[in-house]
Amino acid sequence: MSELKLYTVSIYTENNIGLLNRISAIFQRRHINIESINSSVSEIDHVSKWTIVVKLSEEQMKKIIGQIEKQVEVIKAYYHTEEETIYQESCMFKLRSNLLFDERQIQNIIKESNANIVTVNREFFVIVKSGRKEELELLHRELSVFGIMQFTRSGRIAVTKDEMKISKMLEAFQH
Amino acid sequence: MKDTQTLDKVQKTTPSKIRISGSEAVIRCLIAEGVDILYGYPGGAIMPVYDELYKFRDQIHHVLTRHEQGATHAAQGYARISGKVGVAMATSGPGATNLITGIADAQIDSTPMVCITGQVASHLLGSDAFQETDIIGISTPVTKWNHQITKASQIPEVIAKAFYIAKSGRPGPVLIDITKDAQFEELDFSYEKCKGVRSYKPVPKTDIDDVKAAALLINSAKKPFIVWGQGVILSEAENELKAVIEKAGIPSAWTILGASAIPTAHPLNVGMVGMHGNYAPNVLTNDCDVLIAIGMRFDDRVTGNLSTYAKQAKVIHFDIDPAEIDKNVKTDVAVLGDAKESLSQLLPLLKANSHTDWHQKFKDLYAIEYDKVIKHDLYPTKEGLTMGEVLKEINIQTKGNAAIVSDVGQHQMIACRYAEFTTTKSNITSGGLGTMGFALPAAIGAKMSAPERDVVAIIGDGGYQMTIQELGTIFQQKVPVKIVVLNNEFLGMVRQWQQLFFEKRYASTEMTNPDFVAIAKGYYIDAQKVTKREDLKNAVAEMMACEGPYFLEVRVEKEGNVFPMIPTGASVSDIRLE
Numbered sequence: 001m002s003e004l005k006l007y008t009v010s011i012y013t014e015n016n017i018g019l020l021n022r023i024s025a026i027f028q029r030r031h032i033n034i035e036s037i038n039s040s041v042s043e044i045d046h047v048s049k050w051t052i053v054v055k056l057s058e059e060q061m062k063k064i065i066g067q068i069e070k071q072v073e074v075i076k077a078y079y080h081t082e083e084e085t086i087y088q089e090s091c092m093f094k095l096r097s098n099l100l101f102d103e104r105q106i107q108n109i110i111k112e113s114n115a116n117i118v119t120v121n122r123e124f125f126v127i128v129k130s131g132r133k134e135e136l137e138l139l140h141r142e143l144s145v146f147g148i149m150q151f152t153r154s155g156r157i158a159v160t161k162d163e164m165k166i167s168k169m170l171e172a173f174q175h
Numbered sequence: 176m177k178d179t180q181t182l183d184k185v186q187k188t189t190p191s192k193i194r195i196s197g198s199e200a201v202i203r204c205l206i207a208e209g210v211d212i213l214y215g216y217p218g219g220a221i222m223p224v225y226d227e228l229y230k231f232r233d234q235i236h237h238v239l240t241r242h243e244q245g246a247t248h249a250a251q252g253y254a255r256i257s258g259k260v261g262v263a264m265a266t267s268g269p270g271a272t273n274l275i276t277g278i279a280d281a282q283i284d285s286t287p288m289v290c291i292t293g294q295v296a297s298h299l300l301g302s303d304a305f306q307e308t309d310i311i312g313i314s315t316p317v318t319k320w321n322h323q324i325t326k327a328s329q330i331p332e333v334i335a336k337a338f339y340i341a342k343s344g345r346p347g348p349v350l351i352d353i354t355k356d357a358q359f360e361e362l363d364f365s366y367e368k369c370k371g372v373r374s375y376k377p378v379p380k381t382d383i384d385d386v387k388a389a390a391l392l393i394n395s396a397k398k399p400f401i402v403w404g405q406g407v408i409l410s411e412a413e414n415e416l417k418a419v420i421e422k423a424g425i426p427s428a429w430t431i432l433g434a435s436a437i438p439t440a441h442p443l444n445v446g447m448v449g450m451h452g453n454y455a456p457n458v459l460t461n462d463c464d465v466l467i468a469i470g471m472r473f474d475d476r477v478t479g480n481l482s483t484y485a486k487q488a489k490v491i492h493f494d495i496d497p498a499e500i501d502k503n504v505k506t507d508v509a510v511l512g513d514a515k516e517s518l519s520q521l522l523p524l525l526k527a528n529s530h531t532d533w534h535q536k537f538k539d540l541y542a543i544e545y546d547k548v549i550k551h552d553l554y555p556t557k558e559g560l561t562m563g564e565v566l567k568e569i570n571i572q573t574k575g576n577a578a579i580v581s582d583v584g585q586h587q588m589i590a591c592r593y594a595e596f597t598t599t600k601s602n603i604t605s606g607g608l609g610t611m612g613f614a615l616p617a618a619i620g621a622k623m624s625a626p627e628r629d630v631v632a633i634i635g636d637g638g639y640q641m642t643i644q645e646l647g648t649i650f651q652q653k654v655p656v657k658i659v660v661l662n663n664e665f666l667g668m669v670r671q672w673q674q675l676f677f678e679k680r681y682a683s684t685e686m687t688n689p690d691f692v693a694i695a696k697g698y699y700i701d702a703q704k705v706t707k708r709e710d711l712k713n714a715v716a717e718m719m720a721c722e723g724p725y726f727l728e729v730r731v732e733k734e735g736n737v738f739p740m741i742p743t744g745a746s747v748s749d750i751r752l753e
Contacts, residue, residue, distance in 0.1 A: 013374065014373075014374050016322075017323070018311055018312075018315060018321070018322075018323075021311075021312055021315045022315050022316075025315055025316045029316060062501070063498070063501075063502055066497055066498030066500075066502070067498055069497070069498070070496065070497075070498045072319065072320040072340055072372065072374065072375045073320075073374050073375075074374060075373070075374040170373070
């Protein structure tokens with residue numbers, strides 16, 4: 001019952017200042033670390049979507065969803081297991097350009113990882129890679145041997161395999 | 176969802192507009208919301224609004240408290256006795272941060288309150304300007320909703336929303352922070368009350384199938400037991416609850432904030448649950464076969480050790496807040512919705528019953544508690560005055576019609592245990608947060624909100640000194656509250672724990688107190704001190720007969736303890752009588 005699992009939380013909200021504080025405070029108050037957090041527009045006009053990844057027991061997760069939904073500006077919150085979602089993260093690497101010539105295997109690593117080259121100039125080049133966290137970590141391990149000038153990784157974004165009934169809910173409000 | 180509109184729609188249907196300043200708009204909004212009294216403290220960033228308050232002083236009465244914390248507790252007292260939204264106002268910076276304790280108290284006790292704070296001008300936000308503080312950030316975890324206004328045109332819509340959110344569903348505090356430039360700026364004003372917010376569903380719809388499932392369990396129960404909480408009072412479901420209790424013949428107990436919803440003398444009212452509650456309802460929580468919780472949240476002070484709480488019982492939980500279901504106690508049947516609505520649906524489905532044998536168990540355990548505890552509290556034979564006998568005297572002389580406003584600590588437990596209530600919304604106390612200093616200002620708000628009622632504040636010598644400055648407010652406003660300080664020269668509850676669990680190491684709990692009577696008299700408040708049992712009756716009579724405010728200090732025994740008691744971590748059925 002108290003087995004910890006990785007859950008993806010999807011929250012549809014109004015786009016208002018201060019909501020980040022209000023949502024993150026729910027986790028902070030319970031001493032829960034957020035693995036990743038992302039906020040963006042959603043499939044519905046003027047509705048924001050948050051994607052939060054946390055490691056919790058399902059019992060804890062349910063209670064937290066209740067607390068999130070209780071917030072006035074939250075329209076709906078869902079939680080999903082890994083199996084119920086399609087999810088991706090992105091990362092960017094900035095590397096020295098001479099590596100492309102001095103370390104031939106770098107080109108193979110980039111090709112095999114399906115990463116894209118964003119820009120190249122005399123000093124550095126930048127590649128971007130999207131995928132699951134493990135793929136991103138593998139690429140990071142492979143490239144770190146050569147020295148990485150800068151690295152950054154985004155939070156998870158996810159869509160669910162099943163339909164989210166949020167649009168219908170909002171339609172009901174309009175009538 | 177037909178009656179739910181988005182705010183945008185409300186704005187579009189507005190009638191004629193007038194050109195006024197943001198600060199005048201604030202006052203006109205408050206008047207439109209029916210606010211007759213508000214509590215607050217002026218300062219730089221809220222001065223334009225105070226200037227308008229001056230102009231509208233014949234329509235709205237501003238009460239200057241002596242500290243912003245007092246303003247919030249007064250607003251809470253106003254709200255708790257009336258069910259209306261309490262309003263507190265303060266300036267930016269320290270004025271705003273001083274509101275936080277009262278806001279947190281209102282949040283955990285679900286009290287409808289709107290706080291309005293001034294803020295530095297919008298171009299100064301984030302510049303560490305004089306008296307600038309991020310009150311939106313600070314108040315976020317303790318408000319139901321909060322919002323910062325930087326444009327005058329936002330004022331009507333946001334204030335309408337604030338009152339709607341504070342009062343609807345499970346009530347709570349809302350804070351609105353208004354920059355000084357928005358107060359000066361002009362807008363085309365018109366006001367329409369908020370009727371709905373699309374992301375917010377205040378009252379979940381009661382599912383009749385859940386009500387039927389609850390009725391089925393209750394009808395087949397041999398030993399049903401109700402514990403009701405403040406939800407009954409907030410939804411004004413007292414009559415519905417009474418009808419349910421009487422028809423099904425169910426012994427019923429209350430949480431501290433549920434007190435007074437059903438008269439104390441009602442034969443099916445079996446007393447208070449929780450740490451210092453009554454013996455029978457605590458012990459028999461672990462004997463009942465169906466536990467029916469109504470508008471309560473299974474606070475740890477109610478349940479004791481959760482792993483041994485009512486494990487034998489089927490649990491039915493009526494609540495307006497879906498997040499409360501299964502939060503602390505797993506339920507077999509959850510009935511969401513407003514208690515007034517769901518209990519009305521439940522009533523016709525219940526079979527008439529009397530459960531005579533089951534009742535007898537409560538009576539038997541009451542007899543034990545009476546013998547071991549109550550008798551000694553109310554009819555002491557030893558020398559020192561007890562807190563209980565003071566409450567008994569107040570009960571007799573007010574005939575149970577007074578509103579009792581208690582602070583936090585031993586006197587609070589005694590007040591809630593022994594106050595006899597005939598009227599709902601009469602037990603005003605800080606339940607969830609346990610805020611010492613609550614009672615004196617809360618009594619001001621309660622009395623001003625319900626001037627026809629006797630309002631008696633019961634306060635300890637510790638908590639009294641946390642907001643003692645509000646005597647100034649009482650004096651200036653001529654608020655005829657009755658203040659009773661039960662002085663044991665100790666922070667009594669902490670001392671009791673030190674005695675029981677820390678081998679009598681009384682670390683920083685003994686108080687050397689000032690001459691409280693002289694202080695009251697310094698504020699021109701009639702006052703006296705009682706140290707002997709034979710003087711108590713006359714002193715209470717004099718207090719209740721006094722037309723103005725009155726201060727009564729009663730010197731009670733120094734090391735009296737409150738029993739029964741469920742020690743931390745113990746089961747409700749392991750409640751101690753001594």
